[in-house]
Amino acid sequence: MHLLPEQIAKALITESFYSRRLIVRIFVIVNVALLTAGMLWPKGYTASTSILVDERTIIQPLMQGAAVATDALDRSKNAREVIFGRKIMEQVLEHGGWSKSIPSEELERLIEEIKKRTVISTVGKNILRIEYQDIDPERAFRMTEKFAELFIQESITAKAAESGAAFAFIEKQTQDYQDKLTKTEEELKELRSSTLDARPGSDGEVTTRLNDLYRRIEAATQELREAEVKEASLDRQVSGEAESTAAISREGQYRARIGDLQSRLDTLRLSYRDTHPDIVQVKQQIQDLIDGINAERLRREQTKGSGRSEPDESVVNNPVYQHLRREQSQNQSTIEALTARIAELQRQLQNELSRGKRMHSGDARLAELTRDYQINRDIYQDLLRRRENARVSMNLDRDRQGLTFKIQEPATLPQAPGGPRFLHFVLGGILLGLVIPIGLLYLRLQIDPRIRVGSAITVPHKLPIMTVVPHLWTPRELRGLRWELAWLTLVVVATIAALAAFAAMRFIKVM
C-alpha cells in the first residue's frame, strides 16, 4: 500500500492499539532476552595504552633530504603485523601466565582469541593505541603493558636492521662502481699510451700534411711530365741532326767524287776508247760510288724507321749535337730525380693515411671509454652521497633519534569492566522492545495488501466510499478493554520493575 506520511503515522497508531497484545508480548520477550544476555555477558576488563610515534625530532630539519625517515603510512596495520607476529605473541603469552607446554592447536586457538581481543588503532596521525580485553583486570593490564613494550622494542630493532641493510647495500654498490671506474681509467691510460698520435688536434695536423703531400706529388708529377716531354723532344732532335748531317755529307762526298771521276772520264774519252782500261776503271769507280750513294740512302731510310742512329764522328763532333747531347743527359737525370721524389712522396702519403686511420679508430675507442668513465663517475658520486645519507640514517636509528616511540599514556589497571554493561542491555532491551514491534507493524503496513486506510481503496467505476465506520465499542467490550489495558500496563510495569530490580542488584554487587 502506498500511503502518505500522515496516513502512515495514523495507521501506525491505530495498528499499535489494534495489536497491543502483540506489542506487549514482544516487549516482554525482547526485554527478558536482553536481560538474560546482560546477565550472561562476560565481564571484560579493557586496558589500553597509547604510544606516541614521533618522527619530527630536532634531527629531522637538520637532515632534511639527507636521511630518509621510515614511512608512517598505515601505521596501525604495520603495528598489527608486528604485534601479532609469532615472536611477540609467544612472549606475551608467556607473560600473560599461559604455560608454554600447551598443545599447538590449543596455542593457535589461544593466539586467535587474543588477536580478537586486541584492538590496535591510530589516534590522530602519530598516536598508536593498543587495547586489550580480558576477564582478569590484572592480566589485561600486564598484557597491554607488555604489548607496548615489545612493540617498541621490535620496531626499533626492525628499523635499525632496515637502515643497516640499506647502508650495506649502498656500500656494496659503491664498491662495485669504484671498481668499474678504476678499470675504465686503466683502459683509458692504456689506450692513450698505445696511440700517442691520438691527441686532440692531431686530426687537423694529419689533414694539413696530407694536403701538402698531395700538392707536392702533383707538382712533381707535373715536372716529370715536362721533363719527359723535353726528353722526347731532345731524342728526336739528336737523332735527326746526326742522320741528316751524316747522310748529306757522305752523299755529297760521293757526288763530288763522281763529278771528278766523270770529268776524268770525259777527258779520257777524248783520248781513249771506252774499252780503254782507264776508262773502264773510271766507269767502275763511278758505279761503285753510285752504289755507295744508294747504299747510304737505303741505310738512311732504314735508320729513319728504327730511330736509332749511329752518328759518325763528324756528327759527334758537331757542337749542336754535342749541346743536344748535354741537354739530353741533364734532362735524364732530372727525370730520375723527379721519379724518386714522387715515390718518396707516395710513401709518405701512405704513411700519413695509415696514421690518420689509426688515429680515427683510437678516437672512437677513446670516446667510448670516456663516456663509460663519465657515467660511472656520476653514479659513483651519487652513490657516495647516498652512502653517506644511509650512514647518517643508520646512525640515527642506532642512536634512536630517527623514529622515537614514547609511551604517551601508560597502561593502567582497569577498575571497571568495559564493553556493553548491564545497563546498556537493560536500556537496549527497552528501546528494542519498542522499536521492534513498531518496526514490524510498519513493515506489515508496507507489504500487506489488505486495506487499512479507507482512502486507499482504489476501485473501478469511481465508486464512492460512502463512509468509514469506526469500531463501535460495546459496553462489554469497553469493560474488557479496560481490564485488558490494566493488565497490559501491569505486565509492562512489572517488566520494567524487574529490569530495574536486576539493575539495582547488579549495581549493588559491583559497589
Next chain:
Amino acid sequence: MSKIEKALSRARAGGGNLQVVPAAGAVPSTGTTVVADSAAHPETISRMAKNEMRILGAADLAQRGIIQPQHNEDSAVQVFRELRTKIVQQSQGQNAVILVTSVSKGCGGTFIAQNLGAAFAFDMGKTALLIDCNLKNPSVHKLLANASAPGLTDYFENPDLDIKQIIHPVGIARYRVITAGRRREVLEEHFTSVKMKHLMDTVRRRYRERFVIMDGPPMSHIADIRILSELADYVLVVARYARCTNTQIARCLDAIGERKLLGIVFNDEPRIPRIR
C-alpha cells in the same frame, strides 16, 4: 383497508401515539421487558402476548453492537446518520430497498445493516425494516429476545403464516426486523419465488416512509447476491479494515454491476475509545 391500516387508525383515535413499541429511551435499561404499553395498542398487545413476544432493552441492544440515539457524541452514531442521509439523498426522498453485503465473510455486513436500520429508525419521519437474507449464517434473530420467532424461511414454508406474523419489533422505535427463521434447510431458491417478490412488494409499498434493508450473505455467495440485488434498489458493499484487498473489492463490484451500486462502506476502523 388492511388490518395494519385499521390498527393504525384505531391507534390514532385512541391516543395519537404512532409508536407500537415504546421509545428505546423510555424502556428500562436492563433486562428484557414485555411490551407493556397496553393502552397504546390493545390488539397488538394481545397478539404479542399470545406469541410471548418480548423485546430487548436499549442496554442489551447496545451490548449487541446497535447504536443508540442518545449517544449522539459517539462518532459511530454520527457516521450512520451521515450514511442514512446520503442514501436518502440518493433515493431522492423515496423509500428504498437496500441490500447490504460484505466483500468476504466477517466484514461486518450484518453490523452495518442493523445499524443502518437503526439510523433510519432514529429519524422520526422514517421507519426501518431489516430482513435477514443471510440464511446460511443468520444473525438478526439475536436482536430479539425470542430468537426462535418465525422468520423468512417459515414464511416460505408455511402457507398459513402471514407477513405481519414474521415482522418483529426490536427495542428501538420505528424499527422492525424479519429474521431468517427456524428452518435452516431451506434453500436460497426461495428468493426467486413469487412469495418473496410478494413479500418485498408488500413491505415496500405498505409504508412510503419505510426503508427496507436486506442483510445479505457475503459476496462469496455470488448467486444469492445477484438474485437479491434484483429485489433491491441499491447495493451497499462492506469492506473491513485489514481484511480485504483492492483486488477483492474490485472483483465484487464487477460482479454486482454499476447500476445499483451505492458505494463502499469501510468498516471497523480501529478507534481508541475514551476510557473513563
